[in-house]
Amino acid sequence: AITYWLMGSLSGTRMSDLWFCLPWMVLGFAPLLLLRWRLNLLAMPADDARAMGVNVPRLRSAALVCATLLTAVSVAMSGTIGWVGLVSPHMARRLVGSDGRRLIPSSMLIGALFLLAMDDLSRCLTATEIPIGILTALLGAPIFFLFLTWRGGASDA
Structure with missing residues (x-):
């Protein structure tokens, strides 16, 4: 059991676990979704963001x-499943x-979708x-390396 939690697995997750965690997920998602336009301002220098009316330390x-x-x-629900948070953004x-x-x-x-595909695989x-963390590492690391070395795309526009 501890091995699957350390390497990440969704096999032991039940619907009751999801219902228990749902309020905490909403509590985390809602402010991020409501403030997502302001989060763009954090990419600016702090003085510029402050001049636009953003309380930078608070945000x-x-x-x-x-x-x-x-x-x-x-992590409480599925264990540590690496690379999803690096590859998807x-x-x-x-x-x-x-x-x-x-x-x-x-x-x-x-x-x-990446996590669902890895779970199915x-x-x-x-x-x-197979623990999902192993597959996400095997596929996520090369994909992330490609993103680090690849130039071009929407981010350069």
């Missing part, structure tokens, strides 16, 4: 608290650009289920 803290809450809920940025209004929802969708490859 940074809110984003960090929300991201920490979402990470904690995800980079892939989304290549597809839709850096605007947070489109980047955050598309990152969520791509991450969910982990259940179908062998007679016993």
Whole structure:
């Protein structure tokens, strides 16, 4: 059991686990989705963002608290599944650009689809289920390396 939690698996997750974690996920997602247009301003120098009326330390803290809450809920449900959080935002940025209004929802969708594909693959490859973290590492690391070395795409527009 601990091995699957350390390497990540969805095999032990039940619907009751999802219902228990749902309020915490909403508590983390809602502020990020409501503030996603302001998160674009964090890419600017702090003085410029402040001049546009943004309380930079407060916005940074809110984003960090929300991201920490979402990470904690995800790890509590499925264990540590690496590379999804690195690959999906980079892939989304290549597809839709850096605007947070489109980047955050598309990152969520791509991450969910990537995780679903890895879960299906982990259940179908062998007679016993392979922990998802192993597959995401085997596929995510090369994909991430390609994103680091590849030039061009929507992010350069």
